Amino acid sequence: MGMTMTQKILAAAAGLPSVEAGQLIEARLDLVLGNDITSPVAIREMEKMKVSGVFDKDKIALVPDHFVPNKDIKSAEHCKCVREFALRNEITNYFEVGEMGIEHALLPEKGLTVAGDVIIGADSHTCTYGALGAFSTGVGSTDMAAGMATGKAWFKVPGAIRFHLVGKPGKWISGKDVILHIIGMIGVDGALYRSMEFVGEGIRYLSMDDRFTIANMAIEAGGKNGIFPVDVAAKAYMEEHSARKYRIFEADEDAVYDEEYTIDLSTLRPTVAFPHLPENTHTIDEIKDPIAIDQVVIGSCTNGRLGDLRIAAKVLAGRHVAKGIRCIVIPATQAIYLQAMEEGLLKTFIQAGAIVSTPTCGPCLGGYMGVLAAGERCVSTTNRNFVGRMGHVTSEIYLASPAVAAASAVTGRISCPCGLE
Numbered sequence: 001m002g003m004t005m006t007q008k009i010l011a012a013a014a015g016l017p018s019v020e021a022g023q024l025i026e027a028r029l030d031l032v033l034g035n036d037i038t039s040p041v042a043i044r045e046m047e048k049m050k051v052s053g054v055f056d057k058d059k060i061a062l063v064p065d066h067f068v069p070n071k072d073i074k075s076a077e078h079c080k081c082v083r084e085f086a087l088r089n090e091i092t093n094y095f096e097v098g099e100m101g102i103e104h105a106l107l108p109e110k111g112l113t114v115a116g117d118v119i120i121g122a123d124s125h126t127c128t129y130g131a132l133g134a135f136s137t138g139v140g141s142t143d144m145a146a147g148m149a150t151g152k153a154w155f156k157v158p159g160a161i162r163f164h165l166v167g168k169p170g171k172w173i174s175g176k177d178v179i180l181h182i183i184g185m186i187g188v189d190g191a192l193y194r195s196m197e198f199v200g201e202g203i204r205y206l207s208m209d210d211r212f213t214i215a216n217m218a219i220e221a222g223g224k225n226g227i228f229p230v231d232v233a234a235k236a237y238m239e240e241h242s243a244r245k246y247r248i249f250e251a252d253e254d255a256v257y258d259e260e261y262t263i264d265l266s267t268l269r270p271t272v273a274f275p276h277l278p279e280n281t282h283t284i285d286e287i288k289d290p291i292a293i294d295q296v297v298i299g300s301c302t303n304g305r306l307g308d309l310r311i312a313a314k315v316l317a318g319r320h321v322a323k324g325i326r327c328i329v330i331p332a333t334q335a336i337y338l339q340a341m342e343e344g345l346l347k348t349f350i351q352a353g354a355i356v357s358t359p360t361c362g363p364c365l366g367g368y369m370g371v372l373a374a375g376e377r378c379v380s381t382t383n384r385n386f387v388g389r390m391g392h393v394t395s396e397i398y399l400a401s402p403a404v405a406a407a408s409a410v411t412g413r414i415s416c417p418c419g420l421e
Contacts, residue, residue: 002252004160005227006195009135009249013118021159021256029059030134031112032147033121035103035361036064040081041141042122046149054089055151061093061112062086063103066361071368101333101359104128104216104301109333111242115230116249120147125301125383127218130227131211132234133248137225158224160195161186162257165202167266172417174311175210176303176381176401179217180271182263184281192222194258197251199229202265208237209307216302217383220278270416272379273399276387284404284416291398295378296321296409297390298402299330299357300364303381306336308402313345315406315417321353322412328370330357354409366390372397379408 003011003018011019013027034042039062054060062082067075086094093112100106104125107113115133119126122144129136139153147153163182183190196218198211206214211228218226228234230248238246269283298304298312309331321327329349331337337359340346346356363370364382372378372391377398380390385397398414407417 001256002254004195004255004257005133005197005229005249005251006135006160006225007157008251009116009118010155010157012116012249019157021157023157024154025157026152026154027118029120029147029151029153030117031059031061031119032144033061033063033103033107033119033123033126034144035066035123036068036075036078036082037066038122038141038144039085040078042144042148043081043085045142045145049145049149051149054091054148057090058092059151060091060148061107062091063095063100063106065100065102065359066365067367068100068360069097069358071362099334101336102301102304102361105305105332105336108132108212109241109335111244114238114242114244114246115234116247120144120153124219125216127223127225128212128216128301130215130218130225131208132238133228133230133246135225135227138219156193158193158195159258160197161191162260163196163198164260164262165198165200165265166262167202167264168205169265169268172270172403173265173268174401174403175206175213177268177271178210178263178265179214180273180278180281180399181268183217183221183278184271184273185261186221188220188277188279189222191218193224196221196223196226198226203228203231205265207307208233209305212305213302217278220383270401270404272404272414273385275385275396275398278383278385278399287414291414292377293325293379293398293408293413294376295326295328295370295372296405297328297330297363297370297378297380297382298405299328299332300361300382301332302383303402304330304332304336306339308381309336309340309345312402312406313348315403315420316352316354316410317348319352319410319420321409325409325412326370327354327409328357328363329354330369331359333359363390379405379414381405
């Protein structure tokens, strides 16, 4: 029986000739990730194990990004805990304020994630790195602790769903529209504990930023991971950002998939996920009545990359945010922030009436930098729109692409950028 791309990576990491769905394995880890919320729990668990130190100081990444710069005393204490642990164990990849970024944008940028890697992170959107052909998945803080101590983790080998992407996306269609369409189609548990494997000639029309977005939101369909084949674009990205050798794994022709879908990218329309689940999707054409909003957030580990900011700036250039609307733009890393500044994107945002924040996850989880009050509505490029996710339990979050978010900021209601042309 053939293996999927994910199964081949796991077999290699487990030192086995083959694996199959449902099999329990112990695999070697190439990277263990934690942030300022999850790492303190893992650190305390590791202390209970009474181990002398970490398995490899070069294969652990600690990125304080959720409440950084610290919003209160509790968040400061969390970061202090992570900082002291990093110093005590001489962690190579600890990123302090001024060099940090949103973890899932930062690690690929720093060259810490490459094809063929097995990566765990105490954050559910660790699945982002599948865009580079890696197996990456979110785990709990206890598993993070065990990973930091031993360099290994247990997995149940996932089955897989294969998505054939064909056709060329139309104007204003991005990776966010692709993944929202898929989640709307299969539901938030449609890929439960399965690998979402993306193939097809349509991939060549998706930028690396698009692919990171799609892989990032595999978890919103219940997926164990999302993964793309390693093509010319992925190789170029890794060779630009990393000095590490990468390993390319390809699915066998007789690999077994639980389900297969074909997505014609040329037929997709800008898509919005209505409250309170990512599966509650509607195309922009299906929105008949105006939906007034109070806030727009453009950023996060899903859509805070340079390509996302360029699209938002293209929509906002020469226009102004509607009166009474708060528009918050968050570059995902310091490098992205700097490049956006050099390209004049930040000037465009500020002239349009938006504000630009230092890199942070803050508003995505209702932490700070954009918390919603009772009854307020936000169009956000983040990944979740659960009840109370961004603030008050009666607030509403509409998930959308940077293009739709920027257009909505201009009109004060959920809008397509095509309506501004």
